[in-house]
Protein backbone atom coordinates (compact mmCIF):
# COMPACT_ATOMS: atom_id res chain seq x y z
CA UNK A 1 0.00 0.00 0.00
CA UNK A 2 1.28 3.41 -0.88
CA UNK A 3 0.26 6.50 1.03
CA UNK A 4 -0.50 9.56 -1.00
CA UNK A 5 1.03 12.64 0.54
CA UNK A 6 -0.89 15.58 1.94
CA UNK A 7 -1.86 18.56 -0.16
CA UNK A 8 0.46 21.53 -0.42
CA UNK A 9 -2.55 23.73 -1.08
CA UNK A 10 -2.81 25.12 2.41
CA UNK A 11 0.80 26.17 2.68
CA UNK A 12 0.72 27.57 -0.84
CA UNK A 13 -2.50 29.55 -0.52
CA UNK A 14 -2.15 30.68 3.05
CA UNK A 15 0.18 33.30 1.67
CA UNK A 16 -1.85 36.45 0.97
CA UNK A 17 0.44 37.74 -1.81
CA UNK A 18 0.30 34.42 -3.62
CA UNK A 19 -3.49 34.51 -3.52
CA UNK A 20 -3.58 38.04 -4.89
CA UNK A 21 -1.18 37.13 -7.69
CA UNK A 22 -3.33 34.13 -8.51
CA UNK A 23 -6.38 36.37 -8.93
CA UNK A 24 -4.39 38.49 -11.38
CA UNK A 25 -3.29 35.39 -13.28
CA UNK A 26 -6.87 34.19 -13.54
CA UNK A 27 -7.97 37.44 -15.13
CA UNK A 28 -5.63 36.80 -18.05
CA UNK A 29 -6.46 33.08 -18.29
CA UNK A 30 -7.62 31.61 -21.57
CA UNK A 31 -11.04 30.23 -22.28
CA UNK A 32 -11.97 26.85 -20.94
CA UNK A 33 -13.67 24.54 -23.40
CA UNK A 34 -14.68 20.97 -23.03
CA UNK A 35 -12.57 19.60 -25.81
CA UNK A 36 -10.62 16.74 -24.25
CA UNK A 37 -12.98 13.96 -25.26
CA UNK A 38 -13.30 15.18 -28.83
CA UNK A 39 -9.58 15.72 -29.18
CA UNK A 40 -8.90 12.20 -27.92
CA UNK A 41 -11.46 10.64 -30.22
CA UNK A 42 -10.24 12.48 -33.30
CA UNK A 43 -6.57 12.64 -32.43
CA UNK A 44 -6.56 16.32 -33.35
CA UNK A 45 -6.84 19.62 -31.62
CA UNK A 46 -10.42 20.86 -31.58
CA UNK A 47 -9.41 24.21 -33.02
CA UNK A 48 -8.45 22.26 -36.17
CA UNK A 49 -11.78 20.46 -36.37
CA UNK A 50 -14.72 22.79 -36.74
CA UNK A 51 -17.33 20.05 -36.86
CA UNK A 52 -16.31 18.82 -33.42
CA UNK A 53 -17.72 21.95 -31.84
CA UNK A 54 -21.22 20.87 -32.89
CA UNK A 55 -21.09 17.62 -30.93
CA UNK A 56 -23.34 17.57 -27.88
CA UNK A 57 -22.25 14.72 -25.68
CA UNK A 58 -24.18 13.28 -22.73
CA UNK A 59 -22.30 10.94 -20.44
CA UNK A 60 -24.52 9.32 -17.82
CA UNK A 61 -23.93 6.79 -15.03
CA UNK A 62 -25.08 3.27 -15.92
CA UNK A 63 -25.95 2.16 -12.41
CA UNK A 64 -27.14 4.20 -9.42
CA UNK A 65 -27.74 2.41 -6.12
CA UNK A 66 -28.98 4.35 -3.09
CA UNK A 67 -29.94 2.60 0.13
CA UNK A 68 -29.09 1.80 3.70
CA UNK A 69 -26.21 -0.64 4.39
CA UNK A 70 -25.69 -1.44 0.72
CA UNK A 71 -21.87 -1.68 0.59
CA UNK A 72 -22.13 -5.50 0.24
CA UNK A 73 -23.76 -4.82 -3.14
CA UNK A 74 -20.58 -3.27 -4.59
CA UNK A 75 -19.06 -6.62 -5.64
CA UNK A 76 -22.19 -7.88 -7.44
CA UNK A 77 -22.63 -4.45 -9.07
CA UNK A 78 -19.05 -4.52 -10.41
CA UNK A 79 -19.58 -8.02 -11.75
CA UNK A 80 -22.77 -6.91 -13.47
CA UNK A 81 -20.81 -4.09 -15.09
CA UNK A 82 -18.33 -6.63 -16.45
CA UNK A 83 -15.40 -6.25 -14.06
CA UNK A 84 -13.97 -9.61 -13.07
CA UNK A 85 -10.37 -9.32 -11.89
CA UNK A 86 -8.71 -6.21 -10.40
CA UNK A 87 -9.68 -2.83 -9.07
CA UNK A 88 -7.94 -0.04 -7.21
CA UNK A 89 -9.75 1.64 -4.31
CA UNK A 90 -8.86 5.23 -3.50
CA UNK A 91 -9.91 6.28 -0.03
CA UNK A 92 -9.08 8.44 2.99
CA UNK A 93 -7.43 7.33 6.21
CA UNK A 94 -10.69 7.49 8.21
CA UNK A 95 -13.00 6.19 5.48
CA UNK A 96 -10.74 3.22 4.76
CA UNK A 97 -11.80 1.33 7.85
CA UNK A 98 -15.47 2.31 7.96
CA UNK A 99 -16.30 2.06 4.26
CA UNK A 100 -13.44 0.97 1.97
CA UNK A 101 -12.74 -2.30 3.77
CA UNK A 102 -16.39 -3.48 3.65
CA UNK A 103 -16.32 -2.58 -0.05
CA UNK A 104 -13.14 -4.65 -0.53
CA UNK A 105 -14.74 -7.60 1.32
CA UNK A 106 -17.68 -7.49 -1.05
CA UNK A 107 -15.35 -7.41 -4.07
CA UNK A 108 -13.25 -10.30 -2.76
CA UNK A 109 -16.38 -12.40 -2.24
CA UNK A 110 -17.11 -11.82 -5.89
CA UNK A 111 -13.61 -12.71 -7.08
CA UNK A 112 -12.36 -9.16 -7.61
CA UNK A 113 -9.11 -8.17 -5.92
CA UNK A 114 -8.31 -4.61 -4.91
CA UNK A 115 -5.46 -2.47 -3.61
CA UNK A 116 -6.01 0.50 -1.28
CA UNK A 117 -4.45 3.86 -2.11
CA UNK A 118 -4.81 6.66 0.44
CA UNK A 119 -5.60 10.14 -0.87
CA UNK A 120 -4.30 12.91 1.41
CA UNK A 121 -5.51 15.99 -0.48
CA UNK A 122 -6.82 17.19 -3.81
CA UNK A 123 -3.71 18.85 -5.24
CA UNK A 124 -1.85 18.18 -8.48
CA UNK A 125 0.70 16.19 -6.45
CA UNK A 126 -2.07 13.90 -5.17
CA UNK A 127 -3.31 13.53 -8.74
CA UNK A 128 0.14 12.50 -9.99
CA UNK A 129 0.48 9.91 -7.22
CA UNK A 130 -2.97 8.50 -8.02
CA UNK A 131 -2.12 8.23 -11.72
CA UNK A 132 1.20 6.54 -10.89
CA UNK A 133 -0.71 4.01 -8.78
CA UNK A 134 -3.11 3.25 -11.64
CA UNK A 135 -0.21 2.81 -14.09
CA UNK A 136 1.55 0.48 -11.68
CA UNK A 137 -1.46 -1.65 -10.67
CA UNK A 138 -3.18 -1.65 -14.10
CA UNK A 139 -6.70 -2.18 -12.68
CA UNK A 140 -9.86 -2.57 -14.76
CA UNK A 141 -11.66 0.06 -12.72
CA UNK A 142 -10.99 2.64 -10.00
CA UNK A 143 -13.26 3.05 -6.99
CA UNK A 144 -13.53 6.27 -5.01
CA UNK A 145 -14.66 5.53 -1.46
CA UNK A 146 -14.75 8.81 0.45
CA UNK A 147 -15.64 12.48 0.39
CA UNK A 148 -15.12 15.23 -2.16
CA UNK A 149 -11.34 15.15 -2.52
CA UNK A 150 -11.13 11.36 -2.90
CA UNK A 151 -13.84 11.44 -5.56
CA UNK A 152 -12.27 14.38 -7.43
CA UNK A 153 -8.79 12.80 -7.49
CA UNK A 154 -10.10 9.37 -8.54
CA UNK A 155 -12.33 10.91 -11.20
CA UNK A 156 -9.57 12.84 -12.91
CA UNK A 157 -6.80 10.26 -12.41
CA UNK A 158 -8.96 7.45 -13.86
CA UNK A 159 -9.96 9.68 -16.77
CA UNK A 160 -6.34 10.57 -17.52
CA UNK A 161 -5.39 6.88 -17.37
CA UNK A 162 -8.38 5.77 -19.50
CA UNK A 163 -10.19 3.54 -17.04
CA UNK A 164 -13.75 3.94 -15.68
CA UNK A 165 -14.46 4.93 -12.10
CA UNK A 166 -17.16 4.16 -9.54
CA UNK A 167 -18.29 6.79 -7.05
CA UNK A 168 -18.98 5.53 -3.51
CA UNK A 169 -19.51 8.73 -1.49
CA UNK A 170 -19.27 8.80 2.30
CA UNK A 171 -20.55 12.39 2.56
CA UNK A 172 -23.26 14.32 0.70
CA UNK A 173 -21.27 17.55 0.58
CA UNK A 174 -21.41 18.55 -3.13
CA UNK A 175 -22.66 17.47 -6.53
CA UNK A 176 -19.24 16.21 -7.67
CA UNK A 177 -20.27 12.76 -6.40
CA UNK A 178 -22.24 12.30 -9.63
CA UNK A 179 -20.92 14.84 -12.14
CA UNK A 180 -18.20 14.61 -14.80
CA UNK A 181 -16.37 17.60 -13.24
CA UNK A 182 -13.42 17.48 -10.87
CA UNK A 183 -11.96 20.23 -8.73
CA UNK A 184 -8.20 19.93 -8.28
CA UNK A 185 -6.27 22.46 -6.23
CA UNK A 186 -3.09 23.83 -7.70
CA UNK A 187 -4.17 23.79 -11.34
CA UNK A 188 -3.99 27.15 -13.08
CA UNK A 189 -7.80 27.26 -13.11
CA UNK A 190 -9.40 27.43 -9.65
CA UNK A 191 -12.67 25.83 -10.77
CA UNK A 192 -13.82 22.38 -11.79
CA UNK A 193 -12.51 20.86 -14.99
CA UNK A 194 -14.14 18.18 -17.11
CA UNK A 195 -13.07 14.60 -16.45
CA UNK A 196 -15.60 11.76 -16.69
CA UNK A 197 -18.94 10.84 -15.13
CA UNK A 198 -18.89 7.86 -12.76
CA UNK A 199 -19.86 4.60 -14.44
CA UNK A 200 -21.83 3.81 -11.29
CA UNK A 201 -22.78 5.58 -8.07
CA UNK A 202 -23.28 3.46 -4.97
CA UNK A 203 -24.41 5.62 -2.06
CA UNK A 204 -24.86 4.04 1.35
CA UNK A 205 -27.23 6.30 3.28
CA UNK A 206 -26.35 4.73 6.64
CA UNK A 207 -22.63 5.47 6.14
CA UNK A 208 -23.30 9.02 4.90
CA UNK A 209 -25.57 9.63 7.88
CA UNK A 210 -22.62 8.83 10.18
CA UNK A 211 -20.63 11.76 8.72
CA UNK A 212 -20.89 15.17 10.46
CA UNK A 213 -24.10 17.05 9.54
CA UNK A 214 -22.00 19.97 8.30
CA UNK A 215 -21.23 18.03 5.09
CA UNK A 216 -24.92 17.44 4.38
CA UNK A 217 -25.77 21.07 5.08
CA UNK A 218 -22.98 22.06 2.65
CA UNK A 219 -24.44 19.71 0.02
CA UNK A 220 -27.76 21.54 0.47
CA UNK A 221 -26.02 24.88 -0.17
CA UNK A 222 -24.54 23.48 -3.38
CA UNK A 223 -28.00 22.31 -4.51
CA UNK A 224 -29.79 25.56 -3.57
CA UNK A 225 -27.18 27.44 -5.64
CA UNK A 226 -28.87 26.07 -8.80
CA UNK A 227 -31.50 28.76 -8.17
CA UNK A 228 -29.12 31.43 -9.47
CA UNK A 229 -26.96 29.16 -11.69
CA UNK A 230 -29.99 28.47 -13.90
CA UNK A 231 -30.85 32.19 -13.99
CA UNK A 232 -27.31 32.93 -15.20
CA UNK A 233 -27.63 30.20 -17.82
CA UNK A 234 -30.92 31.67 -19.12
CA UNK A 235 -29.41 35.14 -19.13
CA UNK A 236 -26.40 34.15 -21.24
CA UNK A 237 -28.67 32.22 -23.59
CA UNK A 238 -30.70 35.37 -24.22
CA UNK A 239 -27.78 37.78 -24.36
CA UNK A 240 -25.24 35.67 -26.25
CA UNK A 241 -27.21 32.79 -27.73
CA UNK A 242 -25.13 30.33 -25.74
CA UNK A 243 -26.56 26.79 -25.75
CA UNK A 244 -29.32 26.33 -23.18
CA UNK A 245 -31.16 23.11 -22.37
CA UNK A 246 -34.54 23.47 -20.71
CA UNK A 247 -34.61 19.88 -19.47
CA UNK A 248 -31.22 20.08 -17.71
CA UNK A 249 -32.09 23.52 -16.30
CA UNK A 250 -35.38 22.29 -14.87
CA UNK A 251 -33.79 19.17 -13.43
CA UNK A 252 -31.28 21.33 -11.53
CA UNK A 253 -33.99 23.78 -10.41
CA UNK A 254 -36.22 20.96 -9.27
CA UNK A 255 -33.42 19.70 -7.00
CA UNK A 256 -33.06 23.16 -5.45
CA UNK A 257 -36.81 23.40 -4.85
CA UNK A 258 -36.88 19.91 -3.35
CA UNK A 259 -34.27 20.88 -0.76
CA UNK A 260 -36.02 24.15 0.11
CA UNK A 261 -39.31 22.25 0.53
CA UNK A 262 -37.80 19.62 2.82
CA UNK A 263 -35.60 21.68 5.15
CA UNK A 264 -37.38 20.32 8.25
CA UNK A 265 -36.79 16.68 7.34
CA UNK A 266 -33.16 17.31 6.34
CA UNK A 267 -32.45 19.25 9.55
CA UNK A 268 -33.50 16.21 11.60
CA UNK A 269 -30.23 14.70 10.41
CA UNK A 270 -31.49 11.19 9.78
CA UNK A 271 -31.43 8.73 6.88
CA UNK A 272 -34.63 10.12 5.36
CA UNK A 273 -33.05 13.56 5.06
CA UNK A 274 -29.77 12.17 3.71
CA UNK A 275 -31.69 10.30 1.01
CA UNK A 276 -33.40 13.52 -0.14
CA UNK A 277 -30.07 15.36 -0.33
CA UNK A 278 -28.34 12.47 -2.11
CA UNK A 279 -31.02 12.12 -4.75
CA UNK A 280 -30.94 15.86 -5.37
CA UNK A 281 -27.12 15.87 -5.65
CA UNK A 282 -27.21 12.97 -8.11
CA UNK A 283 -29.91 14.76 -10.15
CA UNK A 284 -27.66 17.81 -10.31
CA UNK A 285 -24.77 15.65 -11.54
CA UNK A 286 -27.05 14.15 -14.18
CA UNK A 287 -28.27 17.65 -15.16
CA UNK A 288 -24.65 18.59 -15.92
CA UNK A 289 -24.14 15.37 -17.88
CA UNK A 290 -27.24 16.10 -19.96
CA UNK A 291 -26.25 19.73 -20.50
CA UNK A 292 -22.71 18.68 -21.44
CA UNK A 293 -21.67 21.64 -19.32
CA UNK A 294 -21.67 22.67 -15.67
CA UNK A 295 -23.91 25.64 -16.59
CA UNK A 296 -27.12 24.33 -14.91
CA UNK A 297 -25.27 23.92 -11.61
CA UNK A 298 -22.63 26.62 -11.55
CA UNK A 299 -23.12 30.34 -12.09
CA UNK A 300 -22.20 33.63 -10.45
CA UNK A 301 -22.62 32.16 -6.95
CA UNK A 302 -19.98 29.53 -7.76
CA UNK A 303 -17.66 32.21 -9.17
CA UNK A 304 -18.06 34.03 -5.85
CA UNK A 305 -17.19 30.83 -3.96
CA UNK A 306 -14.10 30.18 -6.10
CA UNK A 307 -12.96 33.80 -5.59
CA UNK A 308 -13.53 33.44 -1.85
CA UNK A 309 -11.40 30.26 -1.84
CA UNK A 310 -8.55 32.43 -3.09
CA UNK A 311 -9.28 35.58 -1.07
CA UNK A 312 -9.98 33.95 2.31
CA UNK A 313 -7.19 32.63 4.49
CA UNK A 314 -9.35 29.70 5.59
CA UNK A 315 -12.14 28.94 3.13
CA UNK A 316 -15.32 27.28 4.39
CA UNK A 317 -16.89 24.28 2.62
CA UNK A 318 -17.72 24.68 -1.07
CA UNK A 319 -21.49 24.34 -0.66
CA UNK A 320 -21.57 26.67 2.34
CA UNK A 321 -19.89 29.44 0.33
CA UNK A 322 -22.10 28.79 -2.71
CA UNK A 323 -25.17 29.09 -0.48
CA UNK A 324 -24.12 32.54 0.76
CA UNK A 325 -23.24 33.48 -2.84
CA UNK A 326 -26.74 32.46 -3.92
CA UNK A 327 -28.34 34.86 -1.41
CA UNK A 328 -26.39 37.77 -2.93
CA UNK A 329 -26.80 36.79 -6.58
CA UNK A 330 -30.55 36.28 -6.06
CA UNK A 331 -30.63 39.86 -4.73
CA UNK A 332 -28.93 41.09 -7.93
CA UNK A 333 -31.58 39.28 -9.96
CA UNK A 334 -34.36 40.94 -7.95
CA UNK A 335 -35.40 37.38 -7.01
CA UNK A 336 -36.61 36.15 -3.62
CA UNK A 337 -33.25 36.24 -1.83
CA UNK A 338 -34.92 36.14 1.58
CA UNK A 339 -36.41 32.75 0.75
CA UNK A 340 -32.90 31.47 -0.07
CA UNK A 341 -31.52 32.90 3.16
CA UNK A 342 -34.37 31.49 5.24
CA UNK A 343 -34.01 28.03 3.66
CA UNK A 344 -30.28 27.99 4.45
CA UNK A 345 -31.03 29.19 7.98
CA UNK A 346 -33.62 26.43 8.46
CA UNK A 347 -30.96 23.91 7.38
CA UNK A 348 -28.47 25.34 9.86
CA UNK A 349 -26.19 26.44 6.99
CA UNK A 350 -24.18 29.70 7.05
CA UNK A 351 -25.90 32.82 5.70
CA UNK A 352 -23.25 35.46 6.44
CA UNK A 353 -19.53 36.17 6.76
CA UNK A 354 -19.50 35.48 10.48
CA UNK A 355 -21.04 32.05 10.08
CA UNK A 356 -18.62 31.30 7.24
CA UNK A 357 -15.91 32.28 9.73
CA UNK A 358 -14.44 34.74 7.29
CA UNK A 359 -13.78 38.48 7.23
CA UNK A 360 -16.15 41.01 5.59
CA UNK A 361 -13.15 42.24 3.61
CA UNK A 362 -12.73 38.81 1.96
CA UNK A 363 -16.43 38.77 1.01
CA UNK A 364 -16.06 42.16 -0.70
CA UNK A 365 -12.84 41.10 -2.43
CA UNK A 366 -14.46 37.90 -3.67
CA UNK A 367 -17.48 39.81 -4.99
CA UNK A 368 -15.31 42.26 -6.92
CA UNK A 369 -13.03 39.50 -8.31
CA UNK A 370 -15.59 36.77 -9.06
CA UNK A 371 -16.10 37.81 -12.71
CA UNK A 372 -12.35 37.29 -13.32
CA UNK A 373 -12.36 33.61 -12.30
CA UNK A 374 -13.42 32.37 -15.72
CA UNK A 375 -13.94 35.05 -18.31
CA UNK A 376 -15.92 32.90 -20.73
CA UNK A 377 -18.60 32.20 -18.10
CA UNK A 378 -20.84 35.25 -18.46
CA UNK A 379 -23.20 35.82 -15.52
CA UNK A 380 -25.22 38.55 -13.80
CA UNK A 381 -21.85 39.95 -12.67
CA UNK A 382 -21.23 41.13 -16.23
CA UNK A 383 -17.87 41.58 -17.92
CA UNK A 384 -16.58 44.18 -15.53
CA UNK A 385 -17.88 42.74 -12.27
CA UNK A 386 -18.99 44.73 -9.25
CA UNK A 387 -17.30 47.90 -8.07
CA UNK A 388 -16.09 47.88 -4.49
CA UNK A 389 -18.94 50.17 -3.42
CA UNK A 390 -21.55 48.02 -5.16
CA UNK A 391 -20.10 44.87 -3.62
CA UNK A 392 -20.19 46.37 -0.15
CA UNK A 393 -23.78 47.58 -0.60
CA UNK A 394 -24.86 44.16 -1.87
CA UNK A 395 -23.24 42.33 1.03
CA UNK A 396 -24.79 44.74 3.55
CA UNK A 397 -28.26 44.74 1.97
CA UNK A 398 -28.42 40.95 2.23
CA UNK A 399 -26.98 40.86 5.74
CA UNK A 400 -23.90 38.91 4.63
CA UNK A 401 -21.78 41.59 6.28
CA UNK A 402 -22.90 43.98 9.00
Ligand SMILES: [Zn+2]
Nearest residue numbers: 174175222322
Ligand atom coordinates in the same frame (compact mmCIF):
# COMPACT_ATOMS: atom_id res chain seq x y z
ZN1 LIG B 1 -20.85 23.21 -6.65
